[in-house]
Amino acid sequence: MLFLVAALLLLGVLVGTAAHLPVPVTIIAAVAISCWLLVFFIRERRRHSDKTEGASR
Template sequence: MIVLVVALLLLGIVLGAVAQIPLPLSLVLGALIGTWLLVFAVRERMGAQRRSR
């Protein structure tokens, strides 16, 4: 859960900095954070399925 909080905090920092950094860099950082969140969600779902068996 703490990883998710940190990810959302980093997303907020990056979104707050979007006005200060170039658009391509903003898009790359957003894609990286989105990928990290997607991997996190998949790992959590797989772990929940293993525990429910």
């Protein structure tokens, strides 16, 4: 629950900051965050599939 509150707080700060940043800086930040989320998704997906394979053996 604390993680969710911190994430929402950070999102609010980033959205508020994005209104004051130049567009290219905002786009670069958005791409960086998207890449981080993609890597996180791939790692979690791979970890979940490894656990599933181990259970079937």
